[in-house]
Amino acid sequence: MQRILISFCFFIISTGKCAAQDTLAFNGQPNWKQSLDIAGYCLIYQEKANKALSFEEAKKQVFVPYRDEWRQQKFSSRPLIIQWKKFTVHNTSATDTVNLSISTVHYFTRLYTGNELIARSGAYETRGYQPPGSTGAYDRGRLPVIVPPQTITTYWLRTEDRQNQLIPPIIYLETKFTGMAEEVKSVFGARYLFLILAVMAGCFFFIGIYAAYNYYLYRHVSFIWYICYTIAAFFSCLHWMDIRLGMFMFSSLLHDVIFSVFIYLIPVLYSFFIGRMLQLHIHFKKGWLLVKILVAICILQMTLELLEVRFGWFPFNPDYYGIILTPFAIILLNIILLISAVKSKDPVKWFLFTGIVSLLLLWCMPLLNLYTLPTDMNYELFLVINFAIVFLMLGLVIEAICFSFALTYRSKLVLLEKNKLQENYNQQLQTALQQRTTELETQNKVVEAQKIKQIETAFEQKIAETEMTALRAQMNPHFIFNCLNSIKLYTLENDSQTASEYLTIFSQLIRLVLENSRSEKVTLQKELETLRLYIELEAMRFKDKVKYQINVSPQIDQQYIDIPPLLLQPYVENAIWHGLMHKKEGGNICINVSLPLEQYLQIEITDDGIGRELAAEYKSKSATRQKSFGLKMTSERIDIINQVYQIKADVMIVDLKDGMNNPCGTKVIIKIPV
Secondary structure, eight states, X not given: OHHHHHHHHHHHHHHTOOSSTTEEEESSSOOOSSOEEOGGGOEEEEOOSSSOOOHHHHHTSOOEEOOGGGGSOOOOSSSEEEEEXXXXXXXXXXXXXXXXXXXXXXXXXXXXXXXXXXXXXXXSOOTTOOOTTOOOEEOTTEEEEEEOTTEEEEEEEEEEEESSOSSOOOEEEEOHHHHHHHHHHHHHHTHHHHHHHHXXXXXXXXXXXXXXXXXXXXXXXXXXXXXXXXXXXHHHHXXXXXXXXXXXXXXXXXXXXXXXXXXXXXXXXXXXXXXXXXTHHHHOHHHHHHHHHHHHHHHHHHHHHHHHHHHOOOSSOGGGHHHHTOTHHHHHHHHHHHHHHHHOOOTXXXXXXXXXXXXXXXXXXXXXXXXXXXXXXXXXXXXXXXXXXXXXXXXXXXXXXXXXXXXXXXXXXXXXXXXXXXXXXXXXXXXHHHHHHHHHHHHHHHHHHHHHHXXXXXXXXXXXXXXXXXXXXXXXXXXXXXXXXXXXXXHHTTOHHHHHHHHHHHHHHHHHHHHHHTOSOEEHHHHHHHHHHHHHXXXXXTTTOEEEEEEEOTTOOTTTOEEOTTSSHHHHHHHIIIIITTOTTOEEEEEEEEEEETTEEEEEEEXXXXXXXXXHHOOOHHHHHHHHHHHHHHHHHHHHHHHHHTOOOEEEEEEEEOTTSOEEEEEEEEEEEO
């Protein structure tokens, strides 16, 4: 019986357990095949104060047994879950030292014994960092438990976790063999998890590059939001890879920033992206205002989370931490975006809708316990499914891919619209070109016709000028012949003085006519001088039967008003030969020059002859010829003057009657624009 009891005690010691709940007894270094779960040998205390306790303060607290309820997943409303676990190790061997390690998974872990910190670990702990006044070594996930022979040592394990810890806390003692075996098993088992997370991170990376290239091509602001969204998702994926797989890619500062900021920043970024894609600020102004309010709430929550996680400062009661930072704003934001996408008329809305729905379903799947893991599941697959972040990252990947489809489809629509606009523009250019060609052809025809007309007009004007020159040089040959006969008569009658006077006046007249014939226009003074010389010759020839008066208005400057030469002489000649020649006593010719209007010169030639009706009854052959020649020349001169000088000279002949309605003379009114 005594041998049986001794054997039983030796068995208990060799297995490393003792009857006492809070003491682990070992007889030297154990040789285990598996790690030992020591939760049943621990006492636990969880901090509830707003201020973290020091090691000395924690030792004075009341510890309770670490029962099964403490091992369940914790969802505290406080920002941090700080627990102290206490256990005692007794080495009964007289020669062997117990060299074990504690394996546990927490964000920050500290191991104390006696009065000092001996080791530190944790997923957020920075490698190489040494807390002030501490000599604790660093080993991620493992803390050394070294007990010399015949020694009893008490350890205090401090664990610190973020709010809503994702996995249940565990605490194991392991040897080097079991630790290496667990490490190999963990690394090998997590290869699928690493591959999946790496593929997701690669998707975010290359989608971001694709978005950057599209922004370079199209310069649309929605690509900027999408690039920022993929960058945030990329670093968030790397963060969780680092936390879960221990890859030491980021410092604790970057972990805090990514953990606190990106969980709110990612929804904010894709909200602005969707808002730009669907033009919510134009088509759904009220919905867009609500989106901006929720975004502001998300930014506030993000700031509070960062302040508490990094600096331990929370402006409100920590008991309400979980309530204040509940992601209700993110959920409402996604619901509003879904409703806006459904109501939108943009063709890309279904890509955006599918992306948001995929993210929400995969995000909520682990939280709603929509699936139950089988007990015989493959270990590698179990690590993947049991890591809830995988579903969130997968939702973000699917959402990012759907968003990239939306961008691609939008680019296609833009290209189609651009091609359509280009076709319309080309068609408009072609129509405008045809219209312009027609207009040019019409203009060319008009210009050609105008050019021909101008040539014809210039030719006609040249002819008219030539005719005008010829007409200016003309003087009634019969008048010249009569003047020469009169000079001859005075010479035969030995009236040399009269012949000399006549010849002098005749030579002056001929000289003026020749001078005026070389000019297109002459001054009114020269024209009236020529007319005076002509009338004086006719008066001398008719033995002073012709009397005349030339009256010029005082307001007329005769030297500055130009008129065509020899314009008045034919009308005066007509008055003498047809009006006064048939009166025995002769008659008077009165010439009045006035300026009734500023732009018109009016000349009136009035005679008191027999009138046009009686003159027509005389059948003098010479008179008929002279009349015919004078009237024809006068009519042609007026027409040519109007054509050459582009004026409207007007001639009006008025038959004068006395009180008995008998003819008593003729008045010729000539109006010349000046």
